[in-house]
Amino acid sequence: xxxxxxxxxxxxxxxxxxxxxxxxxxxxxxxxxxxxxxxxxxxxxxxxxxxxxxxxxxxxxxxxxxxxxxxxxxxxxxxxxxxxxxxxxxxxxxxxxxxxxxxxxxxxxxxxxxxxxxxxxxxxxxxxxxxxxxxxxxxxxxxxxxxxxxx
Numbered sequence: 001x002x003x004x005x006x007x008x009x010x011x012x013x014x015x016x017x018x019x020x021x022x023x024x025x026x027x028x029x030x031x032x033x034x035x036x037x038x039x040x041x042x043x044x045x046x047x048x049x050x051x052x053x054x055x056x057x058x059x060x061x062x063x064x065x066x067x068x069x070x071x072x073x074x075x076x077x078x079x080x081x082x083x084x085x086x087x088x089x090x091x092x093x094x095x096x097x098x099x100x101x102x103x104x105x106x107x108x109x110x111x112x113x114x115x116x117x118x119x120x121x122x123x124x125x126x127x128x129x130x131x132x133x134x135x136x137x138x139x140x141x142x143x144x145x146x147x148x149x150x151x
Contacts, residue, residue, distance in 0.1 A: 021088075026143040029096065035142045042148075043084030044113065049094060049142055050077045055133045063133035074105075075127040078144065082113045089151040092124055092144060099140035112151050 021042045027035055033051040053074040055063070076094050089112050096105040107126040 021146075021148040023144060023146040026097065026141045029139045029142050037144065041146070043082055043086075044088065044148055045081040045083075046144060046146065047079035047081060049144065050079070051075070052077070055136055060133055060136055075125060076107065078109075078124040078126075080113045080124065082115060085115050087115050087151045088113050088148040090124065090146060090148050092126075092146045094126065094128075095143040095145075096128070096139045097141050097143055098138045104135050104139055113148070 021044065023039060023041050023046060025037065025039055025046075027037060029035060033054040035049045035051075037046045037048055039046045051074055055074070078092055078094060080090065082088060089110070091108070091110050093106060093108040095103050097103055105128040107128045109124050109126040111124045
């Protein structure tokens, strides 16, 4: 009853009884758009999140001044390496959050990462929904919640 070790996400990845690997990790948001994780999840490594079409500071200033309804559509790439002998089905949620954990933008994707994909890692891509350019200065951290199951 008291042995719920797999529930604490900050202690590092642990295989849980169903054979899944789980990750719930946030790192500081880098205004360059490339956020490095380097977090091990069994044979998998979550390498980085790269955000494309990120608005420039000039575009943000223009949007705040002239268009309160600006909906740009940045997208992300999530890089995952797999050094194992098994292909994994991946379900991932990528969130851009404010410092207090408020979710500003979110996207979820399902994909798979092939075995021995350690040379050129698999990239999962997705588009953030309901993106308002004026909110970008408030982004403080990127959170990745990921579940991987042998496929």
